[in-house]
Amino acid sequence: MSGHGSGFAALFQKELLRFWRVAFQTVAAPVLTALLYLLIFSHVLEADRRIHGVPYTAFLVPGLVMMAVLQNAFANSSSSLIQAKVTGSIIFVLLPPISHAAFFWAFVAAAALRGLVVGLGVWLVTLPFVQVWPAQPLWALLFALLGGACLGAVGVIAGIWAEKFDQLAAFQNFLVLPLTMLSGVFYSIHSLPPFWQAVSHYNPVFYMIDGFRHGCFGVSDVAPLQSLAVLAASFAALALLTLSLLKRGWKLRT
Amino acid sequence: MRVAVSFAGVVKRFGAFIALDGISLDIGAGEFFGLLGPNGAGKTTLISCLAGLARPDEGRITVLGHDVERDYRTARRLLGIVPQELVFDPFFSVRETLRIQSAYFGLRRNDDWIDEILHHLDLSDKADTNMRRLSGGMKRRVLVAQALVHRPPVIVLDEPTAGVDVELRQGLWRFIRRLNEDGHTIILTTHYLEEAETLCGRIALMKRGRILALDSTANLLARFSGHALVLKLAAGQSLPALLQPYCRAVRGDEVELALERLDALEGVLATLRQAGVGVADLRLQPPDLEDVFMRIVGLPEATP
Numbered sequence: 001m002s003g004h005g006s007g008f009a010a011l012f013q014k015e016l017l018r019f020w021r022v023a024f025q026t027v028a029a030p031v032l033t034a035l036l037y038l039l040i041f042s043h044v045l046e047a048d049r050r051i052h053g054v055p056y057t058a059f060l061v062p063g064l065v066m067m068a069v070l071q072n073a074f075a076n077s078s079s080s081l082i083q084a085k086v087t088g089s090i091i092f093v094l095l096p097p098i099s100h101a102a103f104f105w106a107f108v109a110a111a112a113l114r115g116l117v118v119g120l121g122v123w124l125v126t127l128p129f130v131q132v133w134p135a136q137p138l139w140a141l142l143f144a145l146l147g148g149a150c151l152g153a154v155g156v157i158a159g160i161w162a163e164k165f166d167q168l169a170a171f172q173n174f175l176v177l178p179l180t181m182l183s184g185v186f187y188s189i190h191s192l193p194p195f196w197q198a199v200s201h202y203n204p205v206f207y208m209i210d211g212f213r214h215g216c217f218g219v220s221d222v223a224p225l226q227s228l229a230v231l232a233a234s235f236a237a238l239a240l241l242t243l244s245l246l247k248r249g250w251k252l253r254t
Numbered sequence: 255m256r257v258a259v260s261f262a263g264v265v266k267r268f269g270a271f272i273a274l275d276g277i278s279l280d281i282g283a284g285e286f287f288g289l290l291g292p293n294g295a296g297k298t299t300l301i302s303c304l305a306g307l308a309r310p311d312e313g314r315i316t317v318l319g320h321d322v323e324r325d326y327r328t329a330r331r332l333l334g335i336v337p338q339e340l341v342f343d344p345f346f347s348v349r350e351t352l353r354i355q356s357a358y359f360g361l362r363r364n365d366d367w368i369d370e371i372l373h374h375l376d377l378s379d380k381a382d383t384n385m386r387r388l389s390g391g392m393k394r395r396v397l398v399a400q401a402l403v404h405r406p407p408v409i410v411l412d413e414p415t416a417g418v419d420v421e422l423r424q425g426l427w428r429f430i431r432r433l434n435e436d437g438h439t440i441i442l443t444t445h446y447l448e449e450a451e452t453l454c455g456r457i458a459l460m461k462r463g464r465i466l467a468l469d470s471t472a473n474l475l476a477r478f479s480g481h482a483l484v485l486k487l488a489a490g491q492s493l494p495a496l497l498q499p500y501c502r503a504v505r506g507d508e509v510e511l512a513l514e515r516l517d518a519l520e521g522v523l524a525t526l527r528q529a530g531v532g533v534a535d536l537r538l539q540p541p542d543l544e545d546v547f548m549r550i551v552g553l554p555e556a557t558p
């Protein structure tokens with residue numbers, strides 16, 4: 001897969017360095033956005049409302065953390081690729097003997113890691129307002145990692161597909177954002193009408209957030225193992241698709 | 255001859271447009287090879303196919319025997335490509351750029367060689383400068399450096415001297431020549447024909463995706479150019495009819511005659527004397543590549 005000298009480590013490190021250099025934009029800014037969501041929603045909605053027996057403000061925290069993980073994982077791989085394509089510096093990774101698998105895993109791992117860093121940041125800044133201590137931290141971490149990896153892979157596909165920044169923005173605004181927003185970040189799907197509950201079950205992002213919430217509170221809309229199965233299958237499908245696109249040189253090699 | 259790069263029947267289409275129309279060409283190990291041709295001839299496309307940036311529709315390309323598609327990882331390790339486009343990654347300094355590029359090739363401790371390249375390309379004092387703060391010519395030299403980090407046996411330079419000043423161009427060529435003397439195969443495209451003439455042992459002339467001429471530089475010069483005799487005739491006199499067929503150009507009061515061989519000079523002078531045409535001035539011009547280029551590239555299209 002990504003054995004010695006495949007280029008994985010080098011590309012992974014470079015991707016980390018890239019977002020860390022501009023951490024103010026890539027980490028601090030999304031953390032601030034999530035904090036604003038928390039303050040506004042918890043202020044607007046009645047304070048004594050409870051979901052799954054959890055106060056609403058606390059219920060909100062895992063959703064916001066996971067939304068940050070997912071959106072930033074997507075942003076990392078997609079923006080790195082589109083930027084490299086638009087400036088032409090993509091050739092620096094196309095000329096060396098980097099295998100398709102190493103290319104894929106490097107972008108996905110860096111994306112997931114950026115997602116985790118931002119997610120951690122969001123959790124930390126919410127602590128002064130509402131204390132959520134994960135009931136099952138390993139479940140939480142597993143869902144955050146898998147969710148970040150899925151969106152990182154989607155970001156790789158989007159970054160390779162898009163030819164201009166506005167195409168990428170469209171992908172983000174019309175696909176990624178609705179899927180994350182409508183996945184139970186701000187509510188439990190049990191509060192939805194039956195039809196929309198059913199629809200939510202076709203949204204893989206719903207399982208990411210629900211599983212993560214299980215890691216935080218030990219309660220969730222669906223069983224965590226079911227969520228895990230859906231996520232693992234989603235990631236496997238995305239990985240296979242992305243790897244075959246990379247192997248064909250789709251949109252990267254003319 | 256050990257073959258460094260082999261193109262066999264390479265065809266590349268972009269939609270209906272044929273960018274490479276069946277290129278077959280072997281470049282020997284250790285050669286300094288020139289790929290010349292007018293804009294749009296297909297030079298960069300050919301290099302892209304070699305580098306794996308483009309995929310040929312037909313044909314096969316190997317680098318030191320390794321197929322660039324099936325054995326792409328070995329082939330790419332053997333190649334150093336200096337791209338024509340001036341590209342850079344704005345996040346990093348010159349040294350970081352070179353370290354990252356080394357790491358892509360699996361080289362972790364490469365600083366000695368990086369320092370040496372920086373020295374030869376006169377970039378040592380810019381090592382810690384961010385790429386965005388370099389001038390165009392400096393960015394171009396960083397591209398050369400990036401192509402060399404893994405000491406590739408085959409080095410391909412797509413117009414490496416565009417935008418580089420005269421002094422640095424000399425320095426760059428000294429360095430590339432030394433690499434060639436050390437056994438590296440060099441493939442070069444350039445629009446500076448004097449450069450190709452002095453550096454390249456062998457030249458392919460391309461136009462519209464085909465190779466129009468392929469020979470050693472010396473043979474090309476001898477075959478297609480010959481010397482030129484530039485005559486300034488005495489006031490009011492014109493070239494005798496007998497010499498008109500040899501006239502290549504008229505510039506003001508100067509006429510340029512093509513001499514296939516140097517000993518044709520005597521005949522020309524005799525003809526002038528017999529016609530009673532006086533000569534105010536005369537000089538001989540050695541063959542040059544520009545002349546060959548114009549003649550071959552200017553030929554009417556051969557019909558297939």
Ligand SMILES: Nc1ncnc2c1ncn2[C@@H]1O[C@H](COP(=O)(O)OP(=O)(O)OP(=O)(O)O)[C@@H](O)[C@H]1O
Pocket residue numbers: 254268271273291292293294295296297298299300338
């Ligand atoms: N990606 C592409 N899509 C469509 N046409 C292309 C593409 N790349 C190159 N071409 C066309 O192929 C032809 C050859 O282009 P190429 O860049 O190889 O020329 P060149 O010999 O390198 O020219 P120059 O000296 O200007 O660099 C041109 O007509 C060009 O328009």
Ligand SMILES: [Mg+2]
Pocket residue numbers: 297298299338412
């Ligand atoms: Mg070109």
